[in-house]
Amino acid sequence: MNAIILSALWGVVMMLGGVFFKKSTTPKYWAIAGIIIILAGNLLEFFGHPFFNVDTKGMLRFDSFGLIFNSIAFISTLLFFLLNGRDFEKIGIHVSEYFSLIFFVLCGVSILSSFNTLLMLFLGIEILSIPLYILTGSEKRNLKGNEASLKYFLMGAFSTGLMLMGIALIYGGNSLGSFYIDAINLGSGHLSVLIGVGLVLILVAMAFKVSAAPFHFWAPDVYDGAPAVVTSFMMTIAKVAAFVAFFRLFSTSFGSMHYQWQTLIVIITAATLLIGNITAVFQISVKRMLAYSSISHAGFMMFTLFALNTTAKEGLLFYAAAYSIATIGIFAVIIKMSDYSIEGFNGLGKRQPLLALTSTIFLLSLTGIPLTAGFMAKFYVLMAAVKDGHQLWLVIFAVICAAISAIYYFRVIQAIYFKDPVPGVNENIAVSQGFEWILVITAGLIILLGILPGLVIDWLYY
Amino acid sequence: MEIKWYIFLSLVLFCIGIIGALTRRNSIIVFMCIELMLNSVNLLLVAFSKMHLTPVNAFGPAMATSAQIFVFFIMIVAAAEVSVGLAIIVMLYRNTRSIDINFLNRLKN
Numbered sequence: 001m002n003a004i005i006l007s008a009l010w011g012v013v014m015m016l017g018g019v020f021f022k023k024s025t026t027p028k029y030w031a032i033a034g035i036i037i038i039l040a041g042n043l044l045e046f047f048g049h050p051f052f053n054v055d056t057k058g059m060l061r062f063d064s065f066g067l068i069f070n071s072i073a074f075i076s077t078l079l080f081f082l083l084n085g086r087d088f089e090k091i092g093i094h095v096s097e098y099f100s101l102i103f104f105v106l107c108g109v110s111i112l113s114s115f116n117t118l119l120m121l122f123l124g125i126e127i128l129s130i131p132l133y134i135l136t137g138s139e140k141r142n143l144k145g146n147e148a149s150l151k152y153f154l155m156g157a158f159s160t161g162l163m164l165m166g167i168a169l170i171y172g173g174n175s176l177g178s179f180y181i182d183a184i185n186l187g188s189g190h191l192s193v194l195i196g197v198g199l200v201l202i203l204v205a206m207a208f209k210v211s212a213a214p215f216h217f218w219a220p221d222v223y224d225g226a227p228a229v230v231t232s233f234m235m236t237i238a239k240v241a242a243f244v245a246f247f248r249l250f251s252t253s254f255g256s257m258h259y260q261w262q263t264l265i266v267i268i269t270a271a272t273l274l275i276g277n278i279t280a281v282f283q284i285s286v287k288r289m290l291a292y293s294s295i296s297h298a299g300f301m302m303f304t305l306f307a308l309n310t311t312a313k314e315g316l317l318f319y320a321a322a323y324s325i326a327t328i329g330i331f332a333v334i335i336k337m338s339d340y341s342i343e344g345f346n347g348l349g350k351r352q353p354l355l356a357l358t359s360t361i362f363l364l365s366l367t368g369i370p371l372t373a374g375f376m377a378k379f380y381v382l383m384a385a386v387k388d389g390h391q392l393w394l395v396i397f398a399v400i401c402a403a404i405s406a407i408y409y410f411r412v413i414q415a416i417y418f419k420d421p422v423p424g425v426n427e428n429i430a431v432s433q434g435f436e437w438i439l440v441i442t443a444g445l446i447i448l449l450g451i452l453p454g455l456v457i458d459w460l461y462y
Numbered sequence: 463m464e465i466k467w468y469i470f471l472s473l474v475l476f477c478i479g480i481i482g483a484l485t486r487r488n489s490i491i492v493f494m495c496i497e498l499m500l501n502s503v504n505l506l507l508v509a510f511s512k513m514h515l516t517p518v519n520a521f522g523p524a525m526a527t528s529a530q531i532f533v534f535f536i537m538i539v540a541a542a543e544v545s546v547g548l549a550i551i552v553m554l555y556r557n558t559r560s561i562d563i564n565f566l567n568r569l570k571n
Contacts, residue, residue: 119532126539133546137553146554150563153547154492158483160543161499164536165476168506171529172469177514179528 001052001062002041003070003110010034011103018096027096028085034103035081039074042067042110046459058180059117066113068317068459069244073109073237076324077102080233082438083332087229091138098138101131105238112245117179118167121245125163125209128241129156132234136226148225155218159208166201169194181253191260199254199261203268206249209242212302213271216295220279223291228340231287232331235294236324243301247316251308258308259390265306266391272299273401280408287340289408290330293366296405297323300381300398306391307384314457315380321456322365322373322449329442330362332435337426345412347421352429354436356416358443365446367409368402373449378402380453468509475502489551489561493544500540504533 014030021027041051046067088095108128115121133156137149171177173194174185186195204215211219223231254261276296283289301319304312333355337344349356365372378398385395421427449455475498482495511529555561 119528119535122532123535123539126542130542130546133550137550140553141557143557146550146557149550150489150554153543153550154483154489154496157493157496157543157547158499160539161476161479161496161503164500164503165506167532168472168503168510168529171507172465172510172513177510177529179532 001050001054001060002045003038003074004107005052006038006041007103007107007110010038011100011107014096014100014103018094018100021096024089024095025086027099028081028088031085031099031102032078032081035074035078038106039071039078042070042074046071059120060111060114061116062114064460064462065313065317066244066248068456069113069320070110072317072321072324072456073106073241076237076321076328077106077233079325079438079442080328083328083435083442084229084232084335087335091227091229092140098135101135102233104131105233109237109241112241113248115245115248116181118170118181119179121181121249122164122167124245125242126160128238129160132238135230135234136222138230139227144225145227148222151218152222155208159205159215162201162208163205166198166205169198169201173198181249184253186254186257191257200264202249203261203264206242206246207268210239210246210298210301211295212268212298213275213295216272216275219295220288220291223294224285224288228287228331228335231291232328232335235291236327239294239298240320240324243298243316244320247304247312250305255308262306262390265302266394269299269302269306270394270397272296272302273398277401277404281404283408284342285340286334286342286345286412290327293405293408294327296401299401300378303381303385303398306394307388309384309387311380311387312384314460315377315384317460318380318453318456319377322377322446325442326362326365326374326446329439329446330359330366332439333359336429336431339425342412342415343422344426345415346419346425348415349417351421352431355429355431355439358439360413360416361443361446363409363413365450367406371447371450373446376450376453465509465513468506472502472506472509475505487563489554489563492563493547493551497540497544500536504536507533
């Protein structure tokens, strides 16, 4: 409860503060202070000291899984603000409002990690999405941004409609007439028609939100068209939060009928891995390449829904941390550049040795090389699938896809170290001392998590 | 009246909404079709709520009326979406003098 109330309050503070802040750098410091307060509030709740005792009639349930995920999301946001807080000034003059919208998204994230009724699922998804529609189009003169914003909005509203129809059918189909996700009466034997159709509609809507194929077509355009700062945020925290909600809903309410809908998940996972990895190979722009690679990471996270066991739970949390931190790190470097093509990275090793080294670590982690967090994350989700014991070919397929992903990540590393700089492209990348320090800390975090994955997972059994 | 007629009616409305959203090219009409989808869900939820209420179930009438509360939330969220969506469409119109969705696909090349 702490995180939900504090992030909503801080969003209002930042929105009203926009009137009073004179210097354009002030909102950044307020936002960093706010995220630290929210993180502290969330940790206090985790250790058993909630500030607000609101009677939610069981509509929200705060368990260790949700609270740990909240902490991961807030720590990633803190790193994001520390690295790229100043770059919001590139979007436009309303810096304070952009931060306030991000705090509203965080409110949605904390609802999605703790919902216990379908009503709260719906509200959480909407509180997460509506600020993102605005942030995507926040560069008002940029036609690509406008296109991305309209596309994201129409697709998002459409998938909301599908999800609501699914919720209504599930409500009608279960004899208890309940929205509580742990009290949905699925009956015994085969699923009834109403519940089956409702389940498929919710599955499709959630696949839209996490950009899993074949419902991924909006993702590359939106991630490419949005301002790079916003892309970094919505590709990581917003997407992973939708995954947590997906997992929470399907493991709590439909877990008992797991093997009746597992085939659907198999098809979605295989298609997502294949399409994400194959199309990413042909991209010229690094930003667009990372958009496709985020689709392929969604494929790996789908394995947790395929397995739905304890290892899957651990794997989802760890994947969320590894993927968010690595993507925020590589985007922090991209945002500082003016040219997003792979040529823009040429000779970065000579111009900016530190930036080159850290971005290599982030790219290696996204590929899944041992000793980085990305390896352990992939290991956990695949181990969950092996423990489940069905459809083992899918695991082999995923490993092959991870090998394909090395092609496009290593192309960037090759450009960084083995190509000569192109004159006139990204010549003056100006970064401050503080930025470099935080980038090193972020890269250190990636390696630390790769060696000691227990740092995240052991908290589940605290 | 039997519940199945309500289900048929709202599914028909829902399908009209989906077909419209996928085939029309004017972004405001696409948007109206999406609203139609949401409203068909409202109708269905209220009908199901009435269905669950008649034989009062173990959780009492409170459980059955929760769907009617849900409908209010859908209306509120739809209003919030309209305000954001129309703002996006107006922004697009200012820049391109068009609200046609095909125009967007031309931008990609």
